[in-house]
Amino acid sequence: MRDNEVTMGGNGGEEAVSRGAQPGYAYGWYTTAILMLAYTFSFLDRQILNLMVGPIKADLGITDVQFALLTGGAFGIFYTVMGLPIGWMADRYPRKWIISGGIALWSLMTAMSGLARTFPQLLLARIGVGVGEATLSPSAYSMLSDLFDKTRLPKAMSIYTVGIYIGAGTAMIIGGTVVGAIEHHPDIVLPLLGAMRSWHVVFLVVGLPGLLVALWVATLTEPKRSVRADEQADADRTGFSPARIWRFLASYPLMSVSLFLGSAMFSVMSYADAWFPELFIRTWGWGAQQTGFVNGAASLIAGPAGMLAAGWWSSRMIREGRADACLRLTAYAAAGIALPAVLMPLAPNGFLMGVLLLPLKFFGGFTPVLIPTAIQMVAPAALRAQLGAVFMFTVGIIGVSLGPILPALFSDYLFQDEHALRYSLSLASGITAPIAFVLLFIGLRQFGRRLAELEATPSHS
DSSP states (O other): OOTTTTTOOSSSHHHHTTTTOOOOOOHHHHHHHHHHHHHHHHHHHHHHOOOOOOHHHHTOOOOHHHHIIIIIIIIHHHHHHHHHHHHHHHHSSSSSHHHHHHHHHHHHHHHHHHOOOOOHHHHHHHHHHHHHTTTTTHHHHHHHHHHSTTTTTTHHHHHHHHHHHHHHHHHHHHHHHHHHTTTTEEEEETTTTTEEEHHHHHOOOTTTTHHHHHHHHHHSSSOOOOEEGHHHHHHOOOOOOOOHHHHHHSSSSHHIIIIIIIIIHHHHHHHHHGGGGHHHHHHHHOHHHHHHHHHHHHHHHHHHHHHHHHHHHHHHHTTTTTTTTTHHHHHHHHHHHHHHHHHHOOOHHHHHHHHHHHHHHHTTTTEEEEEHHHHHSOOGGGEEEEEHHHHHHHIIIIHHHHHHHHHHHHIIIIIIGGGHHHHHHHHHEEEEEHHHHHHHTTTTHHHHHHHHHHSSEEOOO
16 A cells, blocks of 8 residues: 555554644654664674674685675675665655565574575675665655654754664674684584584674564554645656656756765765774784774764764754755765874874774764755655665765775785775775765755755645
8 A cells, every 4th residue: 555645554543644643753753763773783784794804704715805795895786776666665655664574684684694604605695684774764764754844854864873883883892792702712502503603693693683673663653744735746656767866866966966976975984994893903903802892982982973963963054044054064074084084094003093983983974864864855755765765876886885895906906915904995085085075065056946946835744
């Protein structure tokens, strides 16, 4: 049943929504918290790989580039490509069921990673994780845009996206602890499964609890979609048409470049963090537990601080009449992250390297909050989730994929030395940071013009 006509039936609350009532803001924040928990598990399952580089490479006999395919390439490609049809589904069908099914899929595929004995088997499992995770953000962006007005939406988006750093930070700490234990107990014997490497067990432990989160998401009330008067006819069309997406993007070319390509270039620096734990290990000889704690603490402290600051600051600017706040602040963040991103890998000691992680994580938290918010603010109602999926697509193809792979290519083919990872990371950031700033800044005027156009048109539910 299409829920842009009548939202989900089933209980009294959902029937009220179908008659036109929206859940109150209190329920909106409750929904946001549950979606944030789902996002936390998403990044926990995604990032847990990054502190187990050494054991996985040794057991499977793979190179840095092959490992980067596990964390970026293959995962990123399927994560982003599948987001496009899933985004169309989220613009037409109940979003909570799409998210719930996706959580169940990626949780099972994470657990299946714990049964992999070869590189192709692990690669296929990580592809499954990517497909499952592709369901979450386009659907969540769309739900949040129907639950909050434009002054509250950035704050709600900041709370939702905090899950990125909570999940990543937790993965670093758990992964570091487990890899430290591997040195003493490399094999664990489990009933039915027999002897397993410790990194196999990590995937089983972090994957299966996600099934409970999937059940929790299924209990949420589906919010009714808000549709502007001039968009009703378009919202009633059911066919998937990439041409409709392209027409919208082409109508505001500079805005589209900023929102999608600018944010993708920014994300290259953020997703290079797949190599940060290994950077401390290769450069300073740190143990996995020590580097996991430092990277995890930076993610848990500075990342959420950046996201919450971005949400609070942009909401305040919007209330003061500065409608382009989300895109403008992202451009400022691209300028702010450049220096720590270039200097952090080159720091003369591990302590200073750890300190420089803090501003890098802080500014890296702006994009996941502000760009999806900006997209929801300017998107036609019938394209909200699909444009969210386009954001995922560009960030995935350029950021999730290129972020881990670009430094690996520099290490393997330019420097031809895996211990040159620090120079590879610095070089990658030095190339991408100025490009990201320029691409983000050039669309500000068109972004403001689109917002002004929408202000003149009322919406209805």
